[in-house]
Amino acid sequence: MTTPVPSEIAFNSDGLVPAIIQDASTSRVLMLGYMNLESLTLTVESGRVVFWSRSRQELWRKGDTSGHIQLVRSIEVDCDSDALLVRVEQVGAACHNGTTSCFDTAHLEARTDLTVEATL
Numbered sequence: 001m002t003t004p005v006p007s008e009i010a011f012n013s014d015g016l017v018p019a020i021i022q023d024a025s026t027s028r029v030l031m032l033g034y035m036n037l038e039s040l041t042l043t044v045e046s047g048r049v050v051f052w053s054r055s056r057q058e059l060w061r062k063g064d065t066s067g068h069i070q071l072v073r074s075i076e077v078d079c080d081s082d083a084l085l086v087r088v089e090q091v092g093a094a095c096h097n098g099t100t101s102c103f104d105t106a107h108l109e110a111r112t113d114l115t116v117e118a119t120l
Contacts, residue, residue: 005040010082016052017084021094024073024087030094031102033062035084047072049088068092 033051049070063069
């Protein structure tokens with residue numbers, strides 16, 4: 001028996017919810033995808049990540065062509081119910097470019113010298 005998709009998930013006007021994909025063992029963010037109700041339901045039922053491809057306008061089960069599958073370990077809904085955190089066991093590269101993570105490329109330089117001052 002699978003857990004039904006919660007009705008309170010706030011899909012956007014296109015019927016999508018962003019899904020952050022994170023490696024369950026390392027906590028590294030692997031990629032960002034989008035799910036509609038059908039792809040989220042299939043993900044929950046099958047234990048493999050299924051996205052909605054915005055470019056192809058069709059369901060896309062991660063790894064069907066590449067073999068680089070994502071096995072679901074947990075799915076969390078954020079506090080506003082408008083984003084998902086999907087922890088996975090990644091088999092092969094997560095990115096279509098063949099890298100471990102889609103966040104392996106460009107880096108923005110940001111100010112890192114700020115500190116938080118505690119007040120008592």
